[in-house]
Amino acid sequence: MTLETEFRTRAFEDVRRALLERREIALLDVREEDPHARSHPLFAANLPLSKLELEVPLRLPRRSVPIVVLDDGEGLAQRAALRFTELGYTDVALLAGGVRGWAAAGGELFQDVNAPSKAFGELVESERHTPALDAQEVQALLASDANMVVFDARRFDEYQTMNIPGSISVPGAELVLRAQQLAPDPTTHIIVNCAGRTRSIIGTQSLINAGVPNPVTALRNGTIGWTLAGLELAHGSTRRFSPATDGAVRVAAAAAARAVADRAEVGRTTRDEARRWADEAVRTIYRFDVRTPHEYESSHVPGFRSAPGGQLVQETDMFAPVRGARVILADSDGVRANMTASWLAQMNVEVYVIDGLTPADFTEEGVAPPARNAVTPPASDEISPAELSALLQSPGTVVLDFTASANYVKQHIPGAWWTLRAQLADALPKLPPAQRYVVTCWTSALARFAAPELAELTGKPVQVLTGGTSAWLAAGLPLETGETQLASPRIDRYRRPYEGTDNAREAMNAYLEWEYGLVAQLSRDGTHGFHVI
Template identity: 65%
Template sequence: MSNPVTRSLHDIRRALLAREELALIDVREEDPYAQEHPLFAVNIPLSKLEIEVYARVPRRDTAVTLYDDGEGLAATAAERLRALGYTNVALLEGGLAGWRAAGGELFRDVNVPSKAFGELVESVRHTPSLAAEQVQALLDAKANVVVLDARRFDEYQTMSIPGGISVPGAELVLRVAELAPDPATQVIVNCAGRTRSIIGTQSLVNAGIPNPVAALRNGTIGWTLAGQQLAHGQERRFTEVSAGTRSHAGQQARAVADRAGVLRLTTVGLADWQADSTRTTYLFDVRTPEEYTAAHLPGSRSVPGGQLVQETDHVASVRGARIVLLDNDGVRANMSASWLAQMGWEVAVLDGLAEADFSAQGEWQPPLPGLPTASEIGVAQLADWLQEDGTVLLDFTTSANYVKRHIPGAHWAIRAQLAEALEHVPQAQRYVLTCGSSLLARFAAHDLQALTRTPVYVLEGGTAQWIAAGQPLETGETRLAVPRSDRYRRPYEGTDNPREAMQGYLDWEFGLIAQLERDGTHGFKVL
């Protein structure tokens, strides 16, 4: 395409400061994105564009600006978006190098707006915290203390403070009164690094709970750097609360939301917002995934509130859009909304819902374009073919899933790097493509067929179907056709990170406030 439409750093900054809707999309894989990107750039890799973009950028005439770092991915992404019906697509002038050359601030890591906001909250509110050594001393003395882990349950299970209880962020204000009924009990809130413990602690302070409360300074990273032992595989979770606790917490949360300027909507008002074709409106259910699956409002997406505040860019990828939150208790939506409002979002809580409104069941299903046609084969056919030479099996699942388990002989590849991958796999008489469900494999098959005359097949039902059939599996990085750039290795994940990486991550977080000031587009306003 000759002379593509471009937007400059100046254009993006002007729109951000005017609070206009925009989606600035980095179409590289997550690892290169995490190395450096503009503050409000969101990551939707070209590899997964068709699968993610309708949910993340729902309005087709949104001002979308795409960039890469010279790999040529953005131009391909622009073509695909136009084919999907997007009408206002441009490339960032000069790509990432152009942003840098124009003096634009660049940020490292993922979910940076949320993490930078957390640092600002602590700076402005002087959120109370205790060092790892102080918390260990309280636990050793069997003091009147409770440790609440504000991360997802799976993160908590991987590594946690001994004796800690899993209470994901949005649940804290709702559950704390029954986890620490004695107002003299010291409440400690932790996460892996800093953000969720700061936001969780400040949530309890903002809601006015009677207990002393403090963040575990620097989370499990700080705990590890202090030479203290973490627990693994803990199962302690919050329990249900009484109607009285729920009601009181609802009053506390509503007061915080009102102070933050959160808007109120009824279902009629929501319908009006959704009917406005000039604005993007996201509808998120911030309860637990289990509650959502059991019963939810039709059209809502499950995004637990703590993770929503931590990873806003991953679900609400149009900066300047409107966000509507809902729950069935008046606590979790109001507390989550209070934070989004402070982060510069136009956010409302959906009031007046009755039990009958939660009429849908099951997991959230992303909106998808029409799927490409593909020649499918079953598990038995693949098993037979793998006994012979000439069948090359390509797996497009995440690299983490591939390492965990994959079909024996499968080569791992990234869809956007197909041409490179083909140089590192054997000569094929036929290709068979898979991923977890074969959804992404269908799109990859369409791309691969354009590159080769060799027959291309898709495994029906994907690797999940292979596993369900009781077929053998392999583990490890057995056959990587391209490097594992699909996921950035977070320094606060897992238990085998070098100390230097952990300390470096903390130093980076401390520097975020200065970066926010230099960038100047954040629009954050701390209560």
């Protein structure tokens, strides 16, 4: 096949009908994250062409799943469709007209990342009137030594970056399990926060849905609202929940979580049935362990992958991009899987919780093994860090680094050029003359796929750095930092509005305004099928 291969197209109405009928469909935006975040259909999951081979095995486990690829006229969709076909996917089409075609046909376009989850969060607040306090009100309570506790519902690394002073890290799926132990006095006021709005809303409503006796309130607009109020955030905090949970507390939390899941009409299954479903391969099956990453690595049920429940609800389109797929959840306590499933069910996901698991079922340790359909990289000519270091003492060798741009800025091989794989042809004219090229990324996993493409474009010898930049670092060789040599624009990651843009206040206000408008956008879109219990 060549780039001239003709792929069939699927029109807006066809895709919309599949979404409404809950038929399986993977609507994939193959642009980089930044252009994706600027404009895309609600359920268009971002799967950049640059990293396609690395991400596809986990995110699209079934090769006969209907795939619809889109871009905004850059030509990436055609290239991605061809690559999907080469990888053995049998039902690949292009979205007619791409992003602009969707809009022209009457489709709604959304901004930002994880738009389905964020829109759902706004719908929850709109329908349940989730209680919230603004930053000044929370600060006044803290200043008066009120009987209160602040739970940060984000990932622990996000919490460490910036947090409300005195808050405790309790990621979203842990809230119902840990709340009573952290706030045993039922009069203690629990405040839940995140960076913006979604995880604050979902976390607060989780505790309310589970019948926690404490007064529970969201911090309105999270750390963004705190910053806009002129209040100082803490950095580098380490306060987190204790992993031990009292047996009676756990039993009570499990009963409450099961009741919430039943109200949301979550499906029930067994370990053996879940395994059989996965082996049948007639449906796309995602199996997730929603406990903490540490618990997962200590022991987990074979075949399940780590997806902490709060993040699974926040990033559903990333973990399970096939709309209409079957999602199966497991935990060791009956709390986190049921609470997570209750939210996924309300998001119109076909979700099941495994009942009857015992410690004997958690037989696998460590990180999950490679996906069964992992893509084998092309054979490559390798070069060691020491050999590359010697080559760089004289001209003629150009190093291309295909890692994430943030990683490149943090540290890279001196003189290396940061490059987007999907824009390699556009990057080449910016590079100095070369007799040979060496390609790398942090591990060289992505570089191995880029190597033959670079060789074909240039006709020059191309080698892969064995072990990638991490091996260079381990060898004690020098590194440099900063945006020293950019051959491609830094569009691989959308910069969130709380990450220090030059107009941070304007960006944060614009972000909040966007979130406030999501309920109206959902109404205009009409494809979501969300319902709030």
